[in-house]
Amino acid sequence: MFGLFFFILFTPGVSEFICTSSDLDMSYTFCDSTAHAFTFNVTPCSTMDKYDWKAALTWIPRSDIHFLKVVFNVWYDGARSLTWKELLCSGADDIYSVCGMLKGETVVSAFDIKGSRIRFPKGNYSIVVQGFSDYSENNMLICLNFTMVIKQDPY
Numbered sequence: 781m782f783g784l785f786f787f788i789l790f791t792p793g794v795s796e797f798i799c800t801s802s803d804l805d806m807s808y809t810f811c812d813s814t815a816h817a818f819t820f821n822v823t824p825c826s827t828m829d830k831y832d833w834k835a836a837l838t839w840i841p842r843s844d845i846h847f848l849k850v851v852f853n854v855w856y857d858g859a860r861s862l863t864w865k866e867l868l869c870s871g872a873d874d875i876y877s878v879c880g881m882l883k884g885e886t887v888v889s890a891f892d893i894k895g896s897r898i899r900f901p902k903g904n905y906s907i908v909v910q911g912f913s914d915y916s917e918n919n920m921l922i923c924l925n926f927t928m929v930i931k932q933d934p935y
Contacts, residue, residue: 783888784877788870795807795808795809795872795927796808796809798820798821798822798825798926799821799822799825799827800825800828801824802931803826803827803921803930803931803932804825804826804827804928804929804930804931805927805928805929805931806822806825806926806928806929807866807926807927808820808924808925808927809924809925809927810922810924810925810933811908811910811923811924811925812875812920812923813835813893816839816840816842816922817838817839817849818839818840818922819836819837819838820835820836820837820838820924821835821836822835822836823833823892827900827932828888832891832892832893832894833892833893833907834891834893835890835891835892835893836889836890837887837888837889837890837891838883838886838887838888838889839886839887840885840886840887840920841853841883841884841885841887841921841922842883842921843883843913843921844881844882844883844933845878845879845880845882845913845921846869846871846879846880846883846913847869847871847913847914847915848867848868848869848876848879848911848912848913848921849865849866849867849868849907849911849912849913849914849915849917850865850866850867850868850909850910850911850912851864851865851909851910851912851917852864852866852907852909853907853908854905854906854907855905855906855907856879856901856903856904856905857904858887858904860868865903870878874919877889886925900928901930902928902929902930902931902932903929904927904929905926905927905928905929905930906925906926906927907925907926907927907928908925908926909922909923909924909926910923910926911923912923
């Protein structure tokens, strides 16, 4: 079986659509001014499936990944509603495939995003996802600003 991967060098500040449907629009931009070899998508493009999405990520990091701390900041209609931090790679007993990747290697990952415990009301969401290579959050590996517009309430 022949697989073909598209690596797109996105122009900083230009919004890239993940998906659009009658009830959901999703897109992202990079927070910094450097182009990245990165793709991300989710299916289905709908909020009616209990927010259980299949996600696919392809990324070529610009540095080795021995330590990776991810920070999620979520805003709803302009107000901060959630901050969540997760240590994915610490250099010991790491369970994620991205841990130990070297600069220039290709990260290809598929995973589930399960949000069925949370019902997102209609509105505009901004989700900033930052990846850091240190505890102090000074050395950022990647930063993405996702925009999610939910067009109808889940009730």
